[in-house]
Each structure stands twice: as C-alpha cells, then as structure tokens.
Amino acid sequence: MSNGLKYLPSYFDRAAQETLVAVLGECLAKAPFYTPVMPRSGRPFTVRMSNLGQLGWVSDRAGYRYQARHPETGEPWPAIPAVVMEVWSKVSGYPHEPEACLVNHYREGAKMGLHRDEDEEDFSAPVVSISLGDTAIFRIGGTERSGKTETLKLASGDVLVMGGASRLRYHGIDRVLTGTSTLLREGGRINLTLRRVKRP
Ligand code: MD6
Ligand code: FE
Numbered sequence: 001m002s003n004g005l006k007y008l009p010s011y012f013d014r015a016a017q018e019t020l021v022a023v024l025g026e027c028l029a030k031a032p033f034y035t036p037v038m039p040r041s042g043r044p045f046t047v048r049m050s051n052l053g054q055l056g057w058v059s060d061r062a063g064y065r066y067q068a069r070h071p072e073t074g075e076p077w078p079a080i081p082a083v084v085m086e087v088w089s090k091v092s093g094y095p096h097e098p099e100a101c102l103v104n105h106y107r108e109g110a111k112m113g114l115h116r117d118e119d120e121e122d123f124s125a126p127v128v129s130i131s132l133g134d135t136a137i138f139r140i141g142g143t144e145r146s147g148k149t150e151t152l153k154l155a156s157g158d159v160l161v162m163g164g165a166s167r168l169r170y171h172g173i174d175r176v177l178t179g180t181s182t183l184l185r186e187g188g189r190i191n192l193t194l195r196r197v198k199r200p
Contacts (some may be wrong), residue, residue, distance in 0.1 A: 004164020005140075007152065011159035011174045017118065017132055017183055020083060024103070024132075024190065026050055027078040029172050033105050046110040051078045052101040055118065055197050064119050066100060066197050079192070086160025087128060088194050091161050094125045096132075099192040106136070106176045106189040112189065114139065114149075114172040117162075117195065124188055125196030132156050133184040134190070139173040154191075156181045 033048035036059040051057060055066040056077045069076055080101045088098050090187065104112070117127050130152040138160070141149035151174065154160060162169065176189045183192065 003048075004166040005169075006091065006161035006163070008157070008159040008161070010157050011087070012117060012130070012157040013093075014157070015187060016083075016182075017157050020130070021190075022117055022130060023081045024082060024192075027081065028103070031070050031073065031075065033103070034070075035174050036071075037061060040053055045074045045112075046104040046106075047112055048107070048110075049101045051077045052077040052084070052103065053077055054099040056100060057102045058197075066119060068131070079189070082170065084130070084194065087130060087159060091159060092126050092194075094164065094196060096196060096200040098128075100195045102193045102195070104189075104191040104193070106134070106191070107186075108174065108176075108178055108188070110173075110188075111175055112173040114141065114145065114170045116168050116170055118168060118193055119195070120197045122190075122196050122199045123167050124169060126161050128194040129154075129160045129162070130159075130192040130194075131158045131189065132191070133181045133189040134187065135177045136176070139172050139174050141170040143168050143170070156183050 031050045033050050036045045042061050135155045138152045140152045141147045
C-alpha cells in the first residue's frame with residue numbers, strides 16, 4: 001500500500017500474544033493504569049492509560065503532552081520490552097527507536113473519540129499499533145475531521161501501521177466487542193501504540 005496504512009492481521013499468534021500479556025503485566029505492576037482527563041473540562045477518558053519508554057503521552061487539565069514520569073506514581077515509565085521494540089524494527093521502516101509506547105486499556109463501554117496523533121515532533125515516523133484481547137471497531141477517516149470515514153476490525157494479535165500519507169489521518173475506537181477474546185483474564189482490550197516523539 002502506498003498510502004502508508006499497513007494492516008497486518010494476526011501478526012502475533014496466540015502463544016506470542018500470551019508472552020506479550022505476561023511481559024506487559026510486569027510493566028503495568030510498576031506503572032499502573034490510571035484515568036486521564038480531558039484538557040480544560042477535566043472530563044475523564046473512558047479508556048485507562050499507562051506508558052512505557054523514555055516518554056509517555058499524558059492528558060490532564062493543562063493539556064496533552066509527553067513526559068518522562070507517571071503522573072500518579074512520579075516514577076519513570078518502565079522500558080519498552082524487547083518483544084515490543086522488535087515489532088517496531090520489523091514493521092516501521094523507520095531507522096530510529098521509538099521513545100514512547102502508550103498503553104490503552106478498554107473495559108466494557110470504553111471508546112476513543114476521533115483524533116489525530118499529532119503531539120510528536122517527527123511525523124516522518126509512523127505510529128505502530130498492537131491490539132490484544134477483545135476485538136475493536138476502529139474508525140479511520142482522512143486528514144480533515146469532516147472527511148468520510150470507514151471502519152476496520154482490530155482483533156487480538158493484529159498490528160496496524162499508520163505512516164506516510166496516513167500518519168495524520170483521523171481515527172478512533174467506536175466500541176469494543178465484549179467477549180470476543182479469551183486472552184485477557186479480566187476481558188477487555190489492550191492497545192499499544194509505539195511512537196517516535198523527538199526528531200532524531
Ligand atoms: C486503539 N489507537 O487502537 C487506539 N493511533 O485503541 C490509536 O489511537 C492509534 O491504532 C495511531 C495509530 C494507530 C492507532
Ligand atoms: Fe491514535
């Protein structure tokens with residue numbers, strides 16, 4: 001595909017997904033999910049978040065930004081595990097490492113509004129996303145909010161790369177289909193998005 005959108009269904013088989021969940025569990029024990037709030041309004045997200053890497057994406061009343069520490073524990077984010085870094089080096093086509101891995105957790109009813117990932121300095125790097133657990137309905141449009149959109153189902157083990165002309169397309173999660181995966185003990189969905197934040 002020349003538009004920079006790469007959908008890699010079943011990139012991870014079940015065994016690899018289980019490994020990822022175990023590794024993530026260790027990271028999340030150190031950097032627990034928390035509930036971010038929207039800038040200005042302070043309205044809570046329905047998605048819970050954590051981060052891995054040198055920088056983590058956060059949202060609070062002051063705005064959206066990347067920062068080196070967990071907003072609640074004050075600790076640096078855990079390192080991005082090697083198995084996750086490996087995905088970036090295999091699929092990103094970008095010669096520098098990502099500094100950030102946002103971890104989104106969707107429980108029953110959680111969703112994510114249409115947005116663009118635009119808090120990074122370097123849009124020449126793609127965003128690489130890994131889905132685990134219940135299937136999500138992912139909505140993707142164009143580079144204008146008003147453009148027409150289409151949907152894609154993201155299932156457990158799928159990888160999606162948004163780069164090139166697709167790097168700044170609007171996208172979001174309409175809903176998560178409860179009970180479609182047995183991967184996560186507590187159910188729900190986890191999504192990892194790997195980002196290069198700073199210009200190399
Ligand atoms: C999610 N994903 O799948 C939310 N962003 O839960 C994203 O917001 C996203 O999947 C940039 C590139 C790929 C993505
Ligand atoms: Fe996004």
